[in-house]
Amino acid sequence: MAYSDKVLDHYENPRNVGSLDKNDPSVGTGMVGAPACGDVMRLHIKVGQDGVIEQARFKTYGCGSAIAASSLVTEWLRGKTLDQALTIKNTDIAEELALPPVKIHCSVLAEDAIKAAINDYRAKQDRGAAALEPAATHVGVRHRPNS
């Protein structure tokens, strides 16, 4: 199967690979997918005092398109407020990477990872900085079927 140049670029030179301290109250973690389905995406975001995403890191188990989609969103997230980040749609990701129909689920997974990371960050904030229990760190988050 032929991959677009953008998928190949992100796949060969993935941006922002790695992790952030999941116990840091300013870090949100989103992990979506399942090994049995052939893809697991983990996204970490670090949010500043001003509510702007300062850093994003990913690790992904999955096909080239899943890796490219996660690499791309780490670039897009940086500098965005949480509300701006929530406006990123899977269709934007699919369009940017020119994903074929059978790979649309990779972009859905990336959108879900963003939502899961923001939810995790907000839940932490609600619980207060004192309770440093990481929520949902090792729990896959249900993600809806291909849209």
Add this chain to the structure above:
Amino acid sequence: MNRPIYLDYSATTPVDPRVVKKMVPYLYERFGNPASRSHGYGWEAEEAVELAREQVARLVHADPKEIVWTSGATESNNLAITGAARFHQGNGKHLITMTTEHKAVLDTMRNLEREGFEVTYLDPLPTGLLNLEAFSAAIRPDTVLASIMQVNNEIGVIQDINAIGEICRARGVLFHVDAAQSTGKVAIDLEALPVDLMSFSAHKTYGPKGIGALYVRRRPRVRIEALMHGGGHERGMRSGTLATHQIVGMGEAFRLAHQDMASDNERIRALRDKLLAGLAAIDEAYVNGDLQARVPHNLNISFNFVEGESLMMAMKGIAVSSGSACTSASLEPSYVLRALGRPDELAHSSIRFTVGRFTTEAEIDAAIALVARNVRKLRELSPLWEMHLEGIDLSTVQWAAH
């Protein structure tokens, strides 16, 4: 740019140059129709077709009269299973096969189910081999045919077709064997084997694509209904003008397989074992399927925590197949590996390497280095690998399937 190293000989093989040389004259100089009985053009084509029939028969110890030309193993499987099932449906409408068969068998069975046949699909043992007791127990008074492949295309395990055939004989069940992956790799003696129908392909054995054969036993005579109707070629079992050049190619390819099998396999096995030793040294690598009852050229291996399609994408320098069918819309990993009871994540992480006649030791060395480097690279990207290193048992994690 260099062409990728070809390690996908179970998908197809190049036509051996010696085979090409034999085929070419039958395209132009000797173009006659082997069915033409009234002139020399036809006679020389017929002579070539009959020589090829002898060459194919010799490799498998059959009578040339038992060989029917087809367009390939898919057609042979269709003709054998559908042809026998329809001919014998007066005796019963139950068929038996395995879940790890090639789609050409499974889809033929599905089609017969639509015609009112009942099919039992048996799961293999975790080694990939058929459980003979389960097979025996599946036979019913109305079972007319069983179809079991000799060599599995994905994992290369070799079924004990002699033992399976003995069970079939004792219970009066016809036995078809898909041997598309066997020729030139495993010795086949149809004089001794209790097999009634056997499918062959040319292009898995250094012959051309588009040609195959079906063995139809004469003693005791096995009856099948034709699927192709027309001029009554191949004793009415398969009508259609014979593709002389393709047939000549299959004959020569099978002659070479007969001649070189022992030395080819010894060399190929040494290369496969070298590849196995190199790849088994990678952490968390698991061989799929039995290693003993296995053809010498196949290595199917899973690299845990790395997804197969991305690994293939990383290894542009080698041409292999993945057991992960992520390229299809289904997102389902290999049905063969799942039938073995492999966890889905290992099935998603599998790569099939198949070595062949033209593989060199330098290519194996390069492949090992390339795989090791890219598995390492992708594991650095893999959250599962990180969790594994942290000592988290992934089977205890609550994943949500999507």
